[in-house]
Amino acid sequence: MKSLLMRSPIAIALFWIGTYLLITVLPLFILLIYPPPGGRRFWVEFSVALGFIGLAMMALQFVITARINRIEASYGVDILLQFHRFTSLTAFLMVLIHPVMLFIVQPETRQLLNFFEAPWRARMAILGTLAFIVMVVTTIWRKPLRIPYEPWRMSHTILSVLAVGLGLGHALGVGNYLSLFWKNMLWTAMALISLWLIIYVRLIKPWMMSKKPYLVEAVTSQRGNVWTLALRPWGHDGFCFHPGQFSWLTLDITPFSMREHPFSMSSNGDHSGRIEFGIKALGDFTRTIKDIPPGTKAYLDGPYGVFTIDRYEDTAGFVLIAGGIGITPMLSMLATAAERKDDRPYLLIYANKTWDSITFREELEALEEKLDLKIVHVLREPPEAWKGEQGYIDKALLARYIPKYKGTRQYFICAAPKMMEQVEQALHNLNVPVTQVHMEHFNLA
Amino acid sequence: MRCNIMLQLVGFIALVLLVTAALFAWLQTRPNSGQNTEWEISQNTLY
Ligand SMILES: Cc1cc2nc3c(=O)[nH]c(=O)nc-3n(C[C@H](O)[C@H](O)[C@H](O)COP(=O)(O)OP(=O)(O)OC[C@H]3O[C@@H](n4cnc5c(N)ncnc54)[C@H](O)[C@@H]3O)c2cc1C
Numbered sequence: 250m251k252s253l254l255m256r257s258p259i260a261i262a263l264f265w266i267g268t269y270l271l272i273t274v275l276p277l278f279i280l281l282i283y284p285p286p287g288g289r290r291f292w293v294e295f296s297v298a299l300g301f302i303g304l305a306m307m308a309l310q311f312v313i314t315a316r317i318n319r320i321e322a323s324y325g326v327d328i329l330l331q332f333h334r335f336t337s338l339t340a341f342l343m344v345l346i347h348p349v350m351l352f353i354v355q356p357e358t359r360q361l362l363n364f365f366e367a368p369w370r371a372r373m374a375i376l377g378t379l380a381f382i383v384m385v386v387t388t389i390w391r392k393p394l395r396i397p398y399e400p401w402r403m404s405h406t407i408l409s410v411l412a413v414g415l416g417l418g419h420a421l422g423v424g425n426y427l428s429l430f431w432k433n434m435l436w437t438a439m440a441l442i443s444l445w446l447i448i449y450v451r452l453i454k455p456w457m458m459s460k461k462p463y464l465v466e467a468v469t470s471q472r473g474n475v476w477t478l479a480l481r482p483w484g485h486d487g488f489c490f491h492p493g494q495f496s497w498l499t500l501d502i503t504p505f506s507m508r509e510h511p512f513s514m515s516s517n518g519d520h521s522g523r524i525e526f527g528i529k530a531l532g533d534f535t536r537t538i539k540d541i542p543p544g545t546k547a548y549l550d551g552p553y554g555v556f557t558i559d560r561y562e563d564t565a566g567f568v569l570i571a572g573g574i575g576i577t578p579m580l581s582m583l584a585t586a587a588e589r590k591d592d593r594p595y596l597l598i599y600a601n602k603t604w605d606s607i608t609f610r611e612e613l614e615a616l617e618e619k620l621d622l623k624i625v626h627v628l629r630e631p632p633e634a635w636k637g638e639q640g641y642i643d644k645a646l647l648a649r650y651i652p653k654y655k656g657t658r659q660y661f662i663c664a665a666p667k668m669m670e671q672v673e674q675a676l677h678n679l680n681v682p683v684t685q686v687h688m689e690h691f692n693l694a
Numbered sequence: 695m696r697c698n699i700m701l702q703l704v705g706f707i708a709l710v711l712l713v714t715a716a717l718f719a720w721l722q723t724r725p726n727s728g729q730n731t732e733w734e735i736s737q738n739t740l741y
Contacts, residue, residue, distance in 0.1 A: 262703075270707065274714045287722050294719035302711050331697065335704035339711075 273305045276435060280426040296350035297426070303343035304416045304436075306336055307381075310409065311443035315450050316553065325555040326511075327690040334388075341385050344378060344416070370422025377415030384408040397533075399508050410447060413440055455504035458548045461485045463524070465500075465545040468538060471527060473601065473608040475574060476538045477515065478526045480547050488552060491559040492518035492585035493578040493661070493689070496551025498526065500541060504548040510534055513578040513663075513689065514552070515609075518559075518585045524549070527608060529574040556661065556689040558582050565657040566594040568650075570642065570672050572664025573601060573608070578689055579663065580609050587619040595620060596650060596658075600627040600642050600668065604635070625650055642668065644675040655681045663689040 277298060313333045316326075351358045361371035384405060387394060391401050417440045420427055427433045463480040471477055478498075481487075490496075497509040516525035530536045556578055558567055569579045576599060583595060601607045607626065616622055627638040627646065638646055652658060660681060662672050669688055676686055 266703070266707065270710055273711060277714065277718055281718065281721060284722060289723065291719050291723045294722045295715055298715035298718040299712075302715055306711075328700070331700050332704070335700060336707065339704060339708045343711075 269309070272309060273302060276305055276439060277301050279435060280432060283429060285425050285428060290354060292350055292354045296347050296354075299343040299350070300347035300416075301420065301426070303340045303347060304413070304420060305439065306340035306343070307409070307413050307416065308439050308443045310337055310340075311413075311446045315446040316550075325689070326553060327688070338385070341381060344381060348374065348378070368422070370419050370424075373415040373422060374419040377412050377419060380408045380411040380415065384412060406447060406451065410444065413443060452505070454550065455548075458499070458504040458550055461548070463487070463547040463549060465541055465543050465547055466523065467543060468541050470539070471608050472610060473529070473573065473606040475527050475529045475608045478528055478538055478541070479516075480524045480526075480549070481522065482524075483546075487521035487524060488549075489521045490514055490518045490552035491554075491557035492581040493557035493559075494518070494552035494554040495556075495578070495689075496524075496549045496553065499548040499550075501545050501547070504550075508534075509548075509550065511553075513554075513556075513581065515577040515580045516584065517588055518557075518581060519588065527574065527577040527580065529608075554689065556663070556687055558586065558659070558661075561659045564593070564659045566652070566659075567596070568658050568660045569595065569597045570647075570660065570662045570664070571597065571599050572642075572668045575663030575665075575689070575691065576608055576613075577663075579661065580612065582661070583613070583616045583620060583622060587616050592621060595622045596625070596652075597622060598625045598627060598642060598647070598650060600629070600664065602629045604628060604632050623650075642672055642675070644678050647672070647675050648679055651676075651679065651681070655679065656685065658685065660686045661688075662686065663691070666690065666692055 280301070310333055313329055313336075348358075361367045362375070364372060364375055367375070387396055387401060387408075388405065391398075396404075417436060420436065421433060427436060462483045464483045466479040466481045467477075469477045469479075493513065495511050495513040498512050499509045502508060512526040512528060514524055515527040516523060528535050528538045530538060561567075567582070569582065571579045579597060579599075583597070586593075586595065597613070599607070599613075604626075613622075613624055617624060625638055627640070627642055628635060629640065631637070631639045640646075651660075660676060662669050662676075664672070669690070673686060673688065677683065
């Protein structure tokens with residue numbers, strides 16, 4: 250079963266979509282067991298159904314984003330987050346259409362908008378919808394609104410709990426469909442499970458992490474404004490990981506602060522005693538890495554992710570395409586493969602600006618000796634005597650290097666979003682099967 | 695492209711959910727539903 254699902258991404262997708270739909274609509278149809286007396290108009294019932302579906306979808310978002318390994322293992326965090334965004338927008342539309350439709354078919358319900366005179370059930374609906382609107386606006390336009398990541402994340406959590414809580418309060422307050430005690434309980438249980446997941450992610454998990462600290466062993470400078478941060482587990486064994494996976498890192502503060510950042514491990518996945526990250530100094534947090542003194546406490550939540558060669562043991566070889574800091578998961582894959590004496594061919598196509606800014610250049614050269622590895626450097630600003638590839642990685646360049654029988658390889662891409670898009674499209678145009686192309690997005694927001 | 699696939703997928707899910715909502719509304723409003731309402735059930739259990 251497991252290997253069938255591994256080989257057939259379509260089967261996994263169908264399984265999860267089916268589960269998702271079932272969990273969304275089942276609580277709705279349960280409302281039809283011993284239904285309240287009918288007699289309302291079709292559009293009223295339709296609008297109510299949209300309200301319930303919207304609420305169920307909102308509650309399910311907590312499951313999707315709770316970093317549950319089993320769900321994540323099928324797809325990876327970026328695909329899940331994309332699903333989270335689109336389904337949240339769908340839920341948002343349903344939640345908005347629900348009252349608008351009522352206002353149209355039963356104009357008298359418009360009075361409920363008068364916040365000060367409306368009953369509590371309507372007030373809860375208004376407040377819940379407002380929370381939802383603020384959440385959507387601050388998420389879509391976070392950057393133009395100049396909201397930094399961490400305050401945004403905190404407010405996102407609070408607003409989402411408010412939106413679901415008030416939405417449920419509204420449904421219970423109206424009480425038409427939720428008048429029976431057990432229906433009441435069922436929907437409340439759904440909301441409580443969501444709440445529990447938030448508590449788990451924000452409190453219980455950090456507490457478990459605080460029991461397994463790491464110490465910074467060294468911070469070393471690399472080419473390309475990158476710093477290697479090496480951590481050693483303190484008082485426990487650390488963890489092994491599939492090369493290419495990532496962890497959430499908290500440095501020098503308690504894990505309860507929610508100020509964690511995701512980084513791919515760049516070290517050998519089979520060595521649990523020393524875990525390394527290659528971190529590019531790009532922003533507020535990453536620019537502080539170079540000044541972290543050895544001995545600083547760190548916490549890791551991981552490993553996560555499906556961007557790993559370990560999932561494809563039967564494949565004949567790998568094509569790794571990296572741009573800039575996107576090399577970190579690839580380095581981990583190559584270092585691990587070398588030590589495992591993996592004899593399959595690896596092709597690394599690695600794009601950088603200049604010859605001197607190629608992060609881990611020497612480490613990669615050393616790996617060429619130990620592994621069937623071919624490295625193709627692609628430079629945007631090559632030195633004068635440069636004979637290698639230059640410019641951008643495009644279809645023509647890929648066609649020169651990837652093997653004739655394209656389906657015999659697995660393809661991994663990690664780079665800036667624009668480059669990933671272009672490379673993915675180019676591979677597609679070269680008839681590389683979609684299911685054999687794997688991507689890791691460093692930019693989640 | 696992935697984004698595109700995801701859009702289509704969520705579009706499909708939204709469609710299924712809309713149809714479900716319509717089905718729900720239809721079940722609740724069809725003239726002769728034949729279903730027992732709560733009231734009828736309580737009557738049945740009484741007699
Ligand atoms: C799966 C994954 C693996 C990654 N691996 C690496 C790696 O190996 N090396 C590396 O240098 N970078 C990696 N990144 C990117 C790294 O997480 C961000 O560069 C870093 O969090 C930026 O923080 P900052 O405060 O320095 O930047 P800022 O300038 O404050 O933020 C820049 C952008 O980074 C994102 N970001 C900021 N804080 C967070 C956060 N707490 N959680 C998630 N995203 C955030 C937001 O999109 C933000 O707009 C990875 C990201 C992901 C998702």
